[in-house]
Amino acid sequence: MVELNNVSFYYKEKKAIENITFSVNRGEKVVILGINGSGKSTLLKIVDGLIFPQEGTYRYKGEEITEKKLKDPEFNKKFRKEVVMLFQNPDTMIFNPTVFDEIAFSLRQLEIQDVEEKVHYWAEKLGISHLLDRSPFQLSGGEKQKVCLASLLSIEPELLLLDEPVVNLDPRSAWWLIDFLKGLDITIITTTHNLDLSVELGSRGLLLSEDHRLIYDGSLKELIADREKLLQANLIYPKTCLGG
């Protein structure tokens, strides 16, 4: 489904990711681990077609994703309907006057007939039915995230990208979100630096090193148990005791 080959990206001269190669199959739940600034978000933005590899290629369902390709309205529509991304800060995603309109945004863009029905369905699924008439700006961080998630899922995407979804949540909301995500039957790529919660977010782990390279691709449980690898990525403090 997703295929990155030797992808590198630089912000001006600053390296963000270097020579990254991996692929994700349909239905997989992949977790990208790495310290802040290791390139996790950049990687997600590439997969979401928001920025483009300066070296290497990114293919989605066999099609190379380039700026030119996404300028084709038909392809862009198909891609944006299938691939959605939840940004780390939900405030950046919200711009509609009410929660209802926020969830309905993409549905209306797709000119779907039963918008109201779908909005109510997803609002109920995410436990935000009572907020539909409220302004999304007045909600708490966790509620805003649920609104964004409802909006993204309402168009039934195939690939969900989550950028540090639990970083701004209290433990209760974080665990609620994890439970909710477990129930979704779609491909999910999540970035996080939270080792404890990462194993709940997927079964396969990708580890980015401090120098923006992929240094592990395999079982997430094995990765969490691999103290040397985590030390190499600076994800744990040398005195940290893992596994109790």
Place this chain on the structure above:
Amino acid sequence: MRDRITALAYLTVMVMLTAVHQVEFYLAVLFITALLSGKEFFRLMKRSVSAVLLFSTAVNLSYLAVHGLDWHYLLLLNLRVIDMTFLTLLFISKVNLFRLLGFSKSLTYLLVVSYSQILLFRKYYGELTMALKSRSIKKPTLKERINFLRSATGFFIRKSVENSQEISLAMKSRGFFLT
């Protein structure tokens, strides 16, 4: 010392730009600043034009609507605006503002706080536009764009207030207002 002399020259030219109303003078300033900018000319000019485009268009159209076409005045007005903007951008690119304001603790802090806010807001703006792009299955309608602009404005105002309060408290906590 070099920074202070540059700053003095900058302020002098800025005052002259507001006091002298001659196209020849504005063209001369533009020519000299263009020479001083060297290889940076095109980059700075592009930034200057994009910075004043909206403002100048609004002013020019308003002037045309009220007073009709007056080439001389419009040329004067636009040259002055572009001169001032280009000169300011050139000044900022040539001078280390932190060193320049080093004589005053308050001004240095003010600059540091403003600079950090600009960087932060630039990052937020990038995220906002990317989020819109990511969520837009097709080109947003005018209504959707207005909604986006309204919420982006609100977002920046809210963030400004929140950040200012936070920074002020942090500075207070570190004893800034005691000295």
